[in-house]
Amino acid sequence: MTIAGMQDSATWLETNTWDRLPWSVDELIDRKDGRTVSVVLPALDEEATVASVVASITPLLGGLVDEIVVVDSGSSDNTMASAAAAGARVETRQSALPDVPVLDGKGEVLWRSLATTCGDLVVFVDSDLVSPDPGYVPRLVAPLLMVPELHLVKGYYRRPLLSAAGVDPAGGGRVTELVVRPLLAALRPELGALIQPLAGEYAGTRELLTSIPFAAGYGVEIGIILDTVEQFGIDAIGQIDLGTRIHRNRPLHELGPMARQIVATLLARVGVEDSGSALTQFVMADGSHTIRRSYPVLDDRPPMRTVLAAVGSR
Ligand SMILES: O=c1ccn([C@@H]2O[C@H](COP(=O)(O)OP(=O)(O)O)[C@@H](O)[C@H]2O)c(=O)[nH]1
């Protein structure tokens, strides 16, 4: 890593990191200056938690927040009804963008959310949060309202890990700590100051989000960060302390395919060829094992502004 890289990272860290919210919600509302705010919750089988996440945001409706939209990702449980009952507008992947056949994955629902929302600022919040903090959304939009140069604000937090064994107060963010942070150190050291690059709570300008491709699946977050740097530079990114974030922690074997997709997206963005080969996992049981393969998706969704222009021209 060059000295310059270290200085860039340190400079960026000092100027674009907020460890507290310096403004009241009323001050933020005053500073909207006609801009609108959409909050999007991607949801796949989140009936247990989606309503409480929506309910943590509905008090902001009509003031700081102009719309709350849950985009369902093909749930087979009661997610959609639960989200609607809590006060969100609920869309399916198809209803969000009827003219384009549906793909699976988190990136797809976030990409489609841009077609069914209209906010100048778009806030993404995961639907699997436990005890969601009503302060998340004001904190995420504040830097975007107050600092014109910013296009993306990532949340950061302390991340407990919940498991059958109990609570590890700092055990969360396993893919971040074991995969993404080392890869960024190796390939994009100037991003070393990003505290939670994979945070599912973040906000962006519509200008940014509709002008970049969206990576498939769980590659969406790292793709957005690297594309933001590419398009607007590192100074367009901010980060703010959201306190503590507790969410459903997937078992380790489910994080392998997530990591494989993230690696594929990251390598593609930095120009390193990926074999495209499947991740092969060995699930041990009763003295034998079964093999599980999961393939990364190397194709991105195109910038939404190009899709809407094409749809609009039909
Ligand atoms: O195909 C998918 C996978 C995930 N999600 C949603 O994206 C968020 C983050 O996903 P997940 O909790 O699986 O990731 P983790 O937080 O465990 O890394 C959650 O609200 C999921 O419901 C989704 O909408 N579609």
Ligand SMILES: O=C(O)[C@@H](COP(=O)(O)O)O[C@H]1O[C@H](CO)[C@@H](O)[C@H](O)[C@H]1O
């Ligand atoms: O940060 C991480 O390592 C992963 C897994 O978190 P945990 O180890 O379950 O706390 O969670 C994030 O990664 C996903 C892929 O980018 C995001 O979609 C999730 O919102 C985020 O929770």
